[in-house]
Structure formats: structure tokens, C-alpha cells
Amino acid sequence: MSEQRSFQGYHTERFRTPNNPSKQKELLGELREEEGLRVFRGHDGESYLRSIEQYQSSELVEGFQYVLEIAELIRAQEGRALLVGGSVRDEVLGMPSKDFDIEVYGIPLDQLKDLLESKGRVEIVGQSFGVLLFTTPGGFNLDVSIPRKDSKVGKSHKDFSIDPDPTMSILEAARRRDFTFNALAKDPLTGEIFDGFGGIDDLKHRVLRATDKELFADDPLRVLRAAQFIARFGLRSEPETLELIRSTVPSMDALSQDRFGTEWSKLLLKAVRPSAGLHALHEFGVIERFYPELLALHDTQQEFEWHPEGDVWTHTLMVVDEASRVARRHELEGARHRYLMYAALCHDLGKPSTTKHEDGRWRSKAHEPAGEEPTRSLLSRLGVKKDEIEVIVNLVKEHLWPGAMYRSFLKGEPVTEGAYRRIARRLAPATIEDLTYVMEADAGGRGPFLHPDQPDQLLLPFPDQAGAWVRERARAFGIDREKPQPVLQGRDLILLGLRPGKIFSAIISLADKLRDEGMSREQILWRLEGSTDAQEALRRLTHENSS
Known part of the structure; x- marks a missing residue:
């Protein structure tokens, strides 16, 4: 066109x-x-x-x-x-x-x-x-x-x-x-x-x-507005405006960073290519001045076999664009859309502190949990609400889980219902469904790859099957969009003749752990029958858990 x-x-x-x-x-x-x-x-x-x-x-x-x-x-x-x-x-x-x-x-x-x-x-x-x-x-x-x-x-x-x-x-x-x-x-x-x-x-x-051009710098927030307009409408800055924006960036120091939230939200949620806005912010000097967590992604190397696109910054730009496509494909709106886009932005913030060159390869061991602190720090300055930060942090910490489970399945290794329940509880208030969308964006935001048999040919990543497979399994267990319900509730323990107290929560938590390991509700209740008090009930389950 x-x-x-x-x-x-x-x-x-x-x-x-x-x-x-x-x-x-x-x-x-x-x-x-x-x-x-x-x-x-x-x-x-x-x-x-x-x-x-x-x-x-x-x-x-x-x-x-x-x-x-x-x-x-x-x-x-x-x-x-x-x-x-x-x-x-x-x-x-x-x-x-x-x-x-x-x-x-x-x-x-x-x-x-x-x-x-x-x-x-x-x-x-x-x-x-x-x-x-x-x-x-x-x-x-x-x-x-x-x-x-x-x-x-x-x-x-x-x-x-x-x-x-x-x-x-x-x-x-x-x-x-x-x-x-x-x-x-x-x-x-x-x-x-x-x-x-x-x-x-x-x-x-x-x-x-x-x-x-005389009035532009009166409101330094216009720097961020410029970036989100570039992302949303596919614009390029004319040279004088670009220099004007760059010269206005230091004036942003006087702004409360709470004011930044609306513009960041529009950049990530309304743009087809959010990467254009992120690139503009880097070009303006905003990333360098205000967002060290994102600046650190530049020049953080990745293993070519898995990330031929380049450093972690380049990968992140590709992932946020892929996340935008994932959101449209799955018709995500509201909070679900926000979780995906901010998690895509933050998913690899743990790599700068964990990336090392070992045995001739770039490795970023345990970068997922290492991303928690920089994610919290960044999101708090992007105007994200505290309760939503918790959701996004959990998605960042677990973003490799769906791919790992799918690879285990392909190898013929068991992937138990208990594993799904455990991840659902760790994620809450995020959900397994949310997590699969982040994984799809991460997997699609890579490449192109060299053809193994034809070096002159390039391959784009195949549509990842892991997300759909994990969602289907989680849906079958009834936990794709919520954490699992406790296998026991307080009223079950009262029916066994136990007196309510603080120890009930420990019994219920341990019962959930036993269910995750394959024990049915009926088996758990059978082991509790005859307990004279809550302490004895807890000891019975503790003994069962350690045996």
C-alpha cells in the first residue's frame, strides 16, 4: 500500500x-x-x-x-x-x-x-x-x-x-x-x-x-509524548524537533515520575510497534538519563545460537513488538494486556547481572529471579500500580517455565498436575494463561536463525507450540486463569472434630503440598481421621510428607 x-x-x-x-x-x-x-x-x-x-x-x-x-x-x-x-x-x-x-x-x-x-x-x-x-x-x-x-x-x-x-x-x-x-x-x-x-x-x-519551538520546552512531559506518538503512528522526528526534544530531556528532572505513567502506558498498549517508541527514547537520551535498568540491556551479550538478533536490548525491542501481536491475536484487553506488555519489557532485566562467558558460550544462569529487583525498581518509576507490579514480577520470575515444561513433554518426561498447581500458586495473582502469553512473545521475539543445512538461508522462529500446550493442560486442571483451590478447607477440619485455630492454615498448606505430590483428597482426609486435636493432625501430615 x-x-x-x-x-x-x-x-x-x-x-x-x-x-x-x-x-x-x-x-x-x-x-x-x-x-x-x-x-x-x-x-x-x-x-x-x-x-x-x-x-x-x-x-x-x-x-x-x-x-x-x-x-x-x-x-x-x-x-x-x-x-x-x-x-x-x-x-x-x-x-x-x-x-x-x-x-x-x-x-x-x-x-x-x-x-x-x-x-x-x-x-x-x-x-x-x-x-x-x-x-x-x-x-x-x-x-x-x-x-x-x-x-x-x-x-x-x-x-x-x-x-x-x-x-x-x-x-x-x-x-x-x-x-x-x-x-x-x-x-x-x-x-x-x-x-x-x-x-x-x-x-x-x-x-x-x-x-x-519557543513554547515546546515549557512542558518537558512532551518528550515522552513524542515517543508514544512515534510508536503509535509510525512517525519520524524532523531534525529540528529531534534536537529540541534532546535539549528538553534535562528539564524532565523537575517532573514527578508519576506523570510518566500515562505516556508509557500509551506507548506500550496503543502502539502496533512499541519498539519504535523505545528506540526513540534511547535516541532522545531518556533511557540513559532515567532508566539504568533498560540501559544495562545494551551490549549485554547473548549466545548466537539462541539469540542471533543481537544483545538483550535488541531482543527486548523484538519481544515488545511480538507481545503486541500476541495481544491482538488473543484479543487481550485491560489488565491482561498490561501484564503482558510490561512483563515483555522487563522479562530479561536480570540478564545484565547474570550474564557470563563460560566454556566459550554466553550464559545467563538464573536471570529470571535476578530480574525481580530491577523490575520492581523500573515499574515503580513507570507509574505502574503496586498490585500490578506484583503480577508482573511473578511473570518475569517464571517466564521460562512453559518452555521448560514443553521440552520435558517432548522428551517423554512426566509433567504432573502437581507441577501446574505449584506454578499457579507461585504466579498468583498472575495466571498460567498470562505466563504463556509472555512466553509466546519471548519465543517469537528472536531471530532470524541460520539454516543448519543451507548457510545462505535465514529462518524465522516457528510459531511456538508450548503456550497452547500449557494452556490446554492448565485448562483441563481448571487452573489456567486462577490459582488452585485448597484441597481442604477449614470446615473440613471442623467436621473431623478439630477446634479452629491458627494451625489450620499450616494443615491446609501441607495438605496442598501432599496433593501436588499425587495424594488425593480422600487419602488426605483418611490420614487425618481420628486426630484428637489440630497438632496431632499436623503431625500426621508432616510424617506423611517426610516418609
Whole structure:
């Protein structure tokens, strides 16, 4: 597919204008120039609404219906409501948008609030910023603001002078936006798209360009935003913007690293090729300055037989891209998707501290458990929640287990149900299913390999069968998506005549261990029958375990 055709997102089904193919060809045609803006033709309100009615959720449809109602309401008051930011960029790219931000010209904030309250619930979320939160009856949120000018007045990210001004021009209001494609604005009623900084051409040629080079460094978080946009939209930084980003990196020291989380999440979860964003962060100097755990992967060598792609950094870039494919293949969403992507990023963080050249080969013995500390350290600074860090750490520590079990199976060695129960308990709150997805990404993120019989031929890794095999076995045991239930519960011990107490947990834990070793529930209960108290019951199981 040519660059031009891939750019013409309006030719995709998700934004096709029903029964009007001639109108399709006119979209994104330049209409005129006015007040320093190039004006392009986009979907008018009616055609955009028909498009999302066909392909998007009822909540999004309701949200856009209220965008149109608000725009009509503002127009009746001789103001103008424009869509700004991501929804306009996404429309130009032919992508669906999940939210709509409205900027209102010609109406003071107090009057705007009164007008909106006639349509739904309104909250002031940023009085000084001129931002209102409008909630539709169905619960869809719209950010509605008036134009403003931001001026940096100190070193902190909070040190800004905010000047809301509904009389600003579209061009001046757009100047504070980070990149040219985010400086687009659109009249939702007429479909006219206003471009003051060449954003549409930059999207067409997949170029990342700062909107205003003087204002860019006012918010150093834009460095991370640049990386996630590069990853999501397949962009390349134009030279001046690249140097501008590099010069802004030291200013990130003043930011709380908690603010980094959203941008990292978008980079890993929304991009088809997250590796492009990671490569950009390295090119910007962010990896070197803030993430020693990732920097250490560079030049950490791997054995060519298993990793012909190169060092651990190169392997990690390939693994996160493969993880993105695994997520799409298995339709992972929400927490399951997050676990996979962050585990893929961190899975080999233990290699720098364990890799040695022994007997003529590179070896990274016990790198899985060695990855726990750097994984915790890195994820805590990427804004990952504490409970999710526990899940991801467990996946990192056990990421070789599925492959090891499958190789044992191929060799004819026994792989017991107890082995599955033990790994399921070690993983919790992660699951065996989660673990197999990480393994698939790891196995697929390698190569190409030399053909053993034809040195001039290269081989890509075969689709790994271990993941499906392990999932099938775990599913048969009922523990693919949860840890095993205890073989005994407190009520079982009470029925045996034992008095409840702290020792119950030790009995239940030991009973689980015996079951893992092949003893049935009935056999365990038989051995406990006749116990006079919990201490004797524990001694009986302890004797059985040691015999």
C-alpha cells in the first residue's frame, strides 16, 4: 500500500460515508486559506455521526450527538465550538476516537457554563484553565474549554501563568499545542478542519514536528509524548524537533515520575510497534538519563545460537513488538494486556547481572529471579500500580517455565498436575494463561536463525507450540486463569472434630503440598481421621510428607 493510500484513512470502512462515494473523494481537499489557516474538508456532523453509528459504541454516538447539540447552542449565541486535539488527528488518520474535546470561541466561561447546564451536568475542573466537564445523561464526558495562553514562569511543571481568553484566534489558541497534528481544530457542524501549522501534511508524511519551538520546552512531559506518538503512528522526528526534544530531556528532572505513567502506558498498549517508541527514547537520551535498568540491556551479550538478533536490548525491542501481536491475536484487553506488555519489557532485566562467558558460550544462569529487583525498581518509576507490579514480577520470575515444561513433554518426561498447581500458586495473582502469553512473545521475539543445512538461508522462529500446550493442560486442571483451590478447607477440619485455630492454615498448606505430590483428597482426609486435636493432625501430615 502506498503512503498516499495508507494516509487516506477516510477510504476505510470505519469512516465511509454511506451511499455517497463521490463525497469520499473530496475529503481532505483544501478549501481555502483564512487568517493564517489552511482549511480542509472533513466529515460534516451528519456524515460523521452516521459513520460512528455503524461502527462505534452507543456511548460514543451519544457523546458526539451532544457535541453537535453544544455546537448548535454556541452558534445560536454567536460563538463557535470547535473540536480540538486527538479526535481531529484521529479523523484525519481514519481512526476512531474515544473522546471529544471542545474549545469554545466568543463566549466567556461563566456564560458557557450556564449554557451547558441547560443540556446536562457541568463541573468546573479547572477554573484557572477555563475547563468545564460536561456529562451527558448517558454518562459520556466531554471536556469543554475556552482558548487560553500558557506562559512558563518557574521551574516546576506547575509554574504556569494561565490566561483564558475566548477572543483568541484559532491560530493563536493552537500555538500552545505540542505537535502540529495536535494543533488541528474542526468545526463539527460543517466538517471544516483548520490547520495553522502544517499538521495535515506532517501526518501525510508521518513527520513529528513541534508546533512552536519557543513554547515546546515549557512542558518537558512532551518528550515522552513524542515517543508514544512515534510508536503509535509510525512517525519520524524532523531534525529540528529531534534536537529540541534532546535539549528538553534535562528539564524532565523537575517532573514527578508519576506523570510518566500515562505516556508509557500509551506507548506500550496503543502502539502496533512499541519498539519504535523505545528506540526513540534511547535516541532522545531518556533511557540513559532515567532508566539504568533498560540501559544495562545494551551490549549485554547473548549466545548466537539462541539469540542471533543481537544483545538483550535488541531482543527486548523484538519481544515488545511480538507481545503486541500476541495481544491482538488473543484479543487481550485491560489488565491482561498490561501484564503482558510490561512483563515483555522487563522479562530479561536480570540478564545484565547474570550474564557470563563460560566454556566459550554466553550464559545467563538464573536471570529470571535476578530480574525481580530491577523490575520492581523500573515499574515503580513507570507509574505502574503496586498490585500490578506484583503480577508482573511473578511473570518475569517464571517466564521460562512453559518452555521448560514443553521440552520435558517432548522428551517423554512426566509433567504432573502437581507441577501446574505449584506454578499457579507461585504466579498468583498472575495466571498460567498470562505466563504463556509472555512466553509466546519471548519465543517469537528472536531471530532470524541460520539454516543448519543451507548457510545462505535465514529462518524465522516457528510459531511456538508450548503456550497452547500449557494452556490446554492448565485448562483441563481448571487452573489456567486462577490459582488452585485448597484441597481442604477449614470446615473440613471442623467436621473431623478439630477446634479452629491458627494451625489450620499450616494443615491446609501441607495438605496442598501432599496433593501436588499425587495424594488425593480422600487419602488426605483418611490420614487425618481420628486426630484428637489440630497438632496431632499436623503431625500426621508432616510424617506423611517426610516418609
